[in-house]
Amino acid sequence: MNRISAVSDWILLVVFAAVILTMPVWLAPFGADYPDLMQKFAIYGLFAIGFNILFGLTGYLSFGHAAFLGVGSYTAVWSMKLLTMNVLPAAFLSVFVAGAFAFVIGFISLRRSGIYFSILTLAFAQMSYNLAYSVLTPITNGETGLQLSLSDPRVVDAMAGISTGRSLPSTNLFGVKMSGLPGFYFCAVVLIIGFFISLRIFRSPFGTMLKGIKSNQTRMAYTGLNTRPYLIWAFVISGMYAGLAGALMAATDPLAGAERMQWTASGEVVLMTILGGAGTLIGPMLGASLIKYFENIFSAFNDQTLNQIFDFVPDSIRGYVVELVSLFVGDGWHLTLGLLFMITVIFLPGGIMEGFRRIGGLFSRKKSNTPSSGAVSDQP
Amino acid sequence: MDNVVLHVADVQKSFAGLHALADIDLSVKEGETHAIIGPNGAGKSTLLNVCIGRLRPDSGHVVFDGENLIGKKPHEINQLGVVRVFQTPEIFPELTLLENVMIPVLAKRDGAFKLRWFRRFAGEKDVRIKAEDVLEELGLGSLIGGEAGSLSRGDKRRLELAMGLAQEPRLLLLDEPTAGMARHDTNATIDLLKKIKAKGMTKVIIEHDMHVVFSLADRISVLAGGRIICQGTPEEVKADPRVKEAYLGEEQV
Numbered sequence: 001m002n003r004i005s006a007v008s009d010w011i012l013l014v015v016f017a018a019v020i021l022t023m024p025v026w027l028a029p030f031g032a033d034y035p036d037l038m039q040k041f042a043i044y045g046l047f048a049i050g051f052n053i054l055f056g057l058t059g060y061l062s063f064g065h066a067a068f069l070g071v072g073s074y075t076a077v078w079s080m081k082l083l084t085m086n087v088l089p090a091a092f093l094s095v096f097v098a099g100a101f102a103f104v105i106g107f108i109s110l111r112r113s114g115i116y117f118s119i120l121t122l123a124f125a126q127m128s129y130n131l132a133y134s135v136l137t138p139i140t141n142g143e144t145g146l147q148l149s150l151s152d153p154r155v156v157d158a159m160a161g162i163s164t165g166r167s168l169p170s171t172n173l174f175g176v177k178m179s180g181l182p183g184f185y186f187c188a189v190v191l192i193i194g195f196f197i198s199l200r201i202f203r204s205p206f207g208t209m210l211k212g213i214k215s216n217q218t219r220m221a222y223t224g225l226n227t228r229p230y231l232i233w234a235f236v237i238s239g240m241y242a243g244l245a246g247a248l249m250a251a252t253d254p255l256a257g258a259e260r261m262q263w264t265a266s267g268e269v270v271l272m273t274i275l276g277g278a279g280t281l282i283g284p285m286l287g288a289s290l291i292k293y294f295e296n297i298f299s300a301f302n303d304q305t306l307n308q309i310f311d312f313v314p315d316s317i318r319g320y321v322v323e324l325v326s327l328f329v330g331d332g333w334h335l336t337l338g339l340l341f342m343i344t345v346i347f348l349p350g351g352i353m354e355g356f357r358r359i360g361g362l363f364s365r366k367k368s369n370t371p372s373s374g375a376v377s378d379q380p
Numbered sequence: 381m382d383n384v385v386l387h388v389a390d391v392q393k394s395f396a397g398l399h400a401l402a403d404i405d406l407s408v409k410e411g412e413t414h415a416i417i418g419p420n421g422a423g424k425s426t427l428l429n430v431c432i433g434r435l436r437p438d439s440g441h442v443v444f445d446g447e448n449l450i451g452k453k454p455h456e457i458n459q460l461g462v463v464r465v466f467q468t469p470e471i472f473p474e475l476t477l478l479e480n481v482m483i484p485v486l487a488k489r490d491g492a493f494k495l496r497w498f499r500r501f502a503g504e505k506d507v508r509i510k511a512e513d514v515l516e517e518l519g520l521g522s523l524i525g526g527e528a529g530s531l532s533r534g535d536k537r538r539l540e541l542a543m544g545l546a547q548e549p550r551l552l553l554l555d556e557p558t559a560g561m562a563r564h565d566t567n568a569t570i571d572l573l574k575k576i577k578a579k580g581m582t583k584v585i586i587e588h589d590m591h592v593v594f595s596l597a598d599r600i601s602v603l604a605g606g607r608i609i610c611q612g613t614p615e616e617v618k619a620d621p622r623v624k625e626a627y628l629g630e631e632q633v
Contacts, residue, residue: 005502197497205486205504206497208475212483215472222432222470223484223543224458226492233495 017192035180037296041289042187043248046194048272048284050241054234056279059214063118064125068098068239070261072246077146077256084156085169087251098243106235132258145257183252277351301329383410391440400426402606413583415593418603424586432464433457455492461550469536473529480528481511481546488547514546534561554585
């Protein structure tokens with residue numbers, strides 16, 4: 001029984017990797033097969049997968065995770081300015097710095113739970129955002145955002161004798177430029193590693209303890225478990241994921257701005273996780289992709305494209321149809337997203353994944369009562 | 381058998397001027413089953429809460445096996461081997477029965493915190509076997525993969541007992557273990573507690589049901605109005621006129 005569920009986890013990982021790596025193929029019919037967007041799928045997917053380790057497993061809702069994303073981006077750009085344009089050191093440094101930052105914020109915020117915890121994290125993130133705009137300008141370059149410049153030392157690259165010439169250098173992975181499709185594949189591989197780690201955490205004793213905290217935190221204490229270090233670790237790990245996502249943003253486009261830390265960015269990852277299904281393994285990835293797809297595809301629709309789509313509608317009413325639909329696309333894509341989110345939360349509180357489970361349940365019920373696969377819950 | 385394991389001395393606790401506990405002195409000897417009885421509001425649950433660190437007494441000492449328990453955090457007290465089973469079932473409703481019992485076993489094996497994020501929880505064989513055994517012993521073996529939240533109230537209480545027993549505590553504190561159980565469940569629980577008693581586990585039981593108390597307890601403390609009014613063997617307690625007075629109109633002893 002146990003062996004089987006271990007095998008099914010490997011199958012899940014392989015399928016996940018295959019789906020991610022073949023994105024350029026199967027996203028083509030949806031008009032989403034261009035590298036910029038696929039990079040966003042991977043980066044925000046990673047962000048949401050990490051956020052889900054905190055929110056999905058422990059139930060602690062952080063409203064400040066964009067701060068770690070921002071810290072990751074700044075660290076990565078600084079690594080590119082000071083050390084090397086190679087993205088690997090940037091990624092490692094970002095994870096480390098974001099983790100340390102998350103430890104400080106988590107240490108304080110986790111003294112409270114529920115709404116008070118959420119407010120504390122929100123306050124810290126807004127504080128970071130405002131600091132990045134004001135007193136931290138020497139580090140963040142304020143409103144302009146942190147960018148590469150020709151006068152950057154880049155000591156490692158200089159020692160290796162890589163000259164940049166007159167133009168700004170581009171990010172690379174041992175010489176391979178990290179823009180376009182290679183950039184996507186780099187993000188995709190990092191995402192798959194991130195998914196694998198998340199899978200291990202979900203199935204581990206550590207992950208089970210986190211689920212226990214979500215289920216009944218007081219009971220955990222009377223069971224001899226010190227919940228505080230568990231929560232701090234969950235917070236730090238999810239902060240590291242956010243930092244890594246921030247580093248990937250900088251790796252594909254080497255600049256960092258304070259707006260990445262704003263509360264709307266923190267809210268976005270909450271939406272992604274809930275829409276996909278908090279506490280599930282692949283829900284956050286689904287939610288992140290869906291939201292980024294809407295943001296990029298629906299917002300690009302204008303009246304002209306709508307007229308083309310509704311070409312089959314008789315001229316007399318086409319004007320009205322286009323006018324109605326245009327409320328939901330273009331600048332109005334937020335309206336579609338809002339409606340989608342409301343429908344999901346009302347009818348499928350467990351997100352898209354719950355929808356899948358219900359559909360799956362309809363089929364399996366027909367096959368009479370098959371015994372459940374394992375006593376230790378292993379839902380994907 | 382005369383080693384005192386738990387020693388409660390001069391414990392006082394008041395809530396907004398009301399003396400919930402006054403000058404409580406209590407010694408529990410190793411291996412004995414010590415019942416605490418008393419009318420509603422006598423302070424029985426308060427006393428247990430003081431013992432497990434949920435409440436801090438205003439003054440006095442609670443010493444378990446040479447360690448002062450006052451000021452210790454609940455998880456530290458549990459790690460010393462003092463385990464409490466609650467009156468209203470405190471379980472993990474969203475997790476399976478097996479997970480519910482594996483968590484306490486793991487807590488005992490690995491301590492209050494261990495960052496094991498790469499191993500498989502389901503692959504912790506020794507923990508799993510231990511949990512399955514305890515669940516089997518308590519008659520929950522067939523429900524092992526089910527969600528704990530969907531159990532009946534009686535089964536939830538049994539599950540919580542399983543969670544406590546799985547830790548093989550040195551001192552088990554039971555808060556009305558049979559309240560809300562049907563008669564045959566109560567008898568099954570008594571049999572089970574007798575079986576544990578045979579293993580030599582020290583227990584403190586708070587109980588309303590005199591049938592349960594007199595069939596299990598080695599010694600009884602009677603609590604009324606926050607004070608211990610009588611302490612002794614079941615026969616001594618039965619014969620004590622003060623006990624009859626305290627229970628007058630409450631229940632027949």
